[in-house]
Amino acid sequence: MRPSFWQRLDRFARDLTPFALTFVLLVINAVPMQIPGFAQVAPLLPMIGIYFWAVYRPDLMPAAAVFLIGILHDFLSGLPVGVSALTFLLVYGVGMAQRTFFFGKSFIIVWIGFMLVGAGAVTFEWLVLSVVNGNLIEARSAFYQYGLTAALFPILAWLFTRWQQTFLQVE
Amino acid sequence: MNDHERSITRVAAPVRTFAQRFAYIGLIVAAAMLMLVGKMEPAAFERARAQVTDAIAPILDAVSRPMDAIHDMIGEGKTLLALRAENTKLQAERDRLLQWQGVARNLEAENKALRELLNFVPASDADTVSARVIGDAGGAFARTLILNAGARAGVRKGQAVITGAGLVGRVQEVGLRSSRLLLLADLNSRVPVLIESSRVRGVVAGTNGETLRLLHLPPDSLAEPGDRIVTSGHGGALPAGLPVGIVAAVSESGIEVKPFVDPTRLEIVRVLDYGLDGILEFKAGNDPDKTRSR
Numbered sequence: 001m002r003p004s005f006w007q008r009l010d011r012f013a014r015d016l017t018p019f020a021l022t023f024v025l026l027v028i029n030a031v032p033m034q035i036p037g038f039a040q041v042a043p044l045l046p047m048i049g050i051y052f053w054a055v056y057r058p059d060l061m062p063a064a065a066v067f068l069i070g071i072l073h074d075f076l077s078g079l080p081v082g083v084s085a086l087t088f089l090l091v092y093g094v095g096m097a098q099r100t101f102f103f104g105k106s107f108i109i110v111w112i113g114f115m116l117v118g119a120g121a122v123t124f125e126w127l128v129l130s131v132v133n134g135n136l137i138e139a140r141s142a143f144y145q146y147g148l149t150a151a152l153f154p155i156l157a158w159l160f161t162r163w164q165q166t167f168l169q170v171e
Numbered sequence: 172m173n174d175h176e177r178s179i180t181r182v183a184a185p186v187r188t189f190a191q192r193f194a195y196i197g198l199i200v201a202a203a204m205l206m207l208v209g210k211m212e213p214a215a216f217e218r219a220r221a222q223v224t225d226a227i228a229p230i231l232d233a234v235s236r237p238m239d240a241i242h243d244m245i246g247e248g249k250t251l252l253a254l255r256a257e258n259t260k261l262q263a264e265r266d267r268l269l270q271w272q273g274v275a276r277n278l279e280a281e282n283k284a285l286r287e288l289l290n291f292v293p294a295s296d297a298d299t300v301s302a303r304v305i306g307d308a309g310g311a312f313a314r315t316l317i318l319n320a321g322a323r324a325g326v327r328k329g330q331a332v333i334t335g336a337g338l339v340g341r342v343q344e345v346g347l348r349s350s351r352l353l354l355l356a357d358l359n360s361r362v363p364v365l366i367e368s369s370r371v372r373g374v375v376a377g378t379n380g381e382t383l384r385l386l387h388l389p390p391d392s393l394a395e396p397g398d399r400i401v402t403s404g405h406g407g408a409l410p411a412g413l414p415v416g417i418v419a420a421v422s423e424s425g426i427e428v429k430p431f432v433d434p435t436r437l438e439i440v441r442v443l444d445y446g447l448d449g450i451l452e453f454k455a456g457n458d459p460d461k462t463r464s465r
Contacts, residue, residue, distance in 0.1 A: 027227060027234075028234075029310075030231055030306045031231060031235055032238065032304050032307035033238065038435070039307040039308075040309070040311055041311065042310065063191070063194055067198045067201070075216070075219065076227065076308040076317075077308040077310050077315070078309055078313040078314075078353070078357070079310075080209045081205050081208075081215075081216045081219075082202040082209060089195070089198055089202060092195075093195060122311075126312070128206070137358060137378075137379045138379045140380070141311040141379075
């Protein structure tokens with residue numbers, strides 16, 4: 001049976017949520033927390049969203065959406081335009097490529113995967129910015145930022161999983 | 172699924188994967204191109220950046236208010252606990268400051284008399300715009316804040332942003348209702364300064380770390396730990412005499428300056444309008460280094 005207009009609209013709205021949730025993470029990332037030194041080490045929330053959806057529902061998070069999130073992140077954070085877009089796209093690409101490997105594996109494996117990909121992404125971003133800037137930039141806060149991001153992954157992944165079970169239809 | 176549909180999927184699936192892969196690589200190339208454009212022409216994305224920040228500013232403004240309120244409440248509680256100790260400390264400080272006030276009054280009178288003798292042209296008084304910090308999205312590699320005042324409130328590019336303690340940074344981009352503040356610690360921040368006691372000129376540059384770096388001092392000049400650094404007003408960008416920081420360490424690798432303002436806890440800042448033109452506009456063909464160090 002052909003779905004009615006409202007059913008299709010409903011489906012469309014639900015399918016849009018992975019992108020919308022990642023966008024919300026992007027905005028949350030920009031809110032000043034008023035904790036000394038926190039802004040520099042604040043976890044890179046959008047990266048968690050991108051990796052999660054790349055592994056579990058890449059059909060709902062196309063590369064163009066990842067690109068858009070990256071560009072918006074660059075605009076908001078004051079980084080050179082394109083840096084985060086490139087980094088997020090690489091995270092997305094690796095997540096996508098490894099998703100058949102993650103299929104059916106326990107969550108710990110996916111988390112370890114995120115740690116590896118995240119380490120690569122932060123190092124990549126640091127390298128690119130060092131090249132753009134012409135000398136090696138201080139990376140201590142990036143290191144802490146990476147630690148916090150990796151630590152926060154299970155919490156957000158749990159929320160996303162619940163969201164997926166409740167609102168998103170299977171592929 | 173009938174045979175016809177199945178054959179379509181059989182043909183369509185590889186084509187789709189190919190298209191997806193192509194799109195992915197295309198986007199990666201696009202991101203790299205954007206970076207290249209941004210590197211060659213730093214002002215290229217300024218408008219787009221300001222517009223995006225402008226669009227998100229109302230959300231950030233709304234969300235940051237309860238955050239500020241919670242933070243204020245915690246602060247209130249802490250003050251109540253420390254009230255007695257604070258009182259004794261403040262009384263001691265007041266006695267000391269009263270002495271200084273006397274000194275300052277004498278100096279002011281003397282200064283006024285001397286200025287009259289010299290027909291000195293005083294610097295114009297500044298108008299200030301108070302703005303709330305609504306965004307702090309810099310992360311590990313950029314040091315910028317988003318303010319909730321923009322062109323409508325009179326904020327213009329290049330203006331100095333201060334708190335009671337000293338210079339915070341300067342306005343990098345202006346939208347209609349928001350603006351971006353480039354903190355002193357950002358890698359792109361360059362501020363013309365002088366050492367207060369010796370009047371030696373230099374430039375304070377951000378390092379992405381907690382301390383700043385004092386560069387371009389004349390070769391024979393010396394800086395010592397404890398020297399106060401203030402803006403020099405050169406380049407027409409910032410008013411002279413704003414406190415920037417204090418020399419923390421002098422070593423082979425350079426002179427480290429600790430800024431007076433800790434930018435991690437800012438809620439309200441003041442944007443100074445001295446009627447200066449902001450940064451100097453460099454025409455094409457000039458030293459590219461200068462155009463970059465906005």
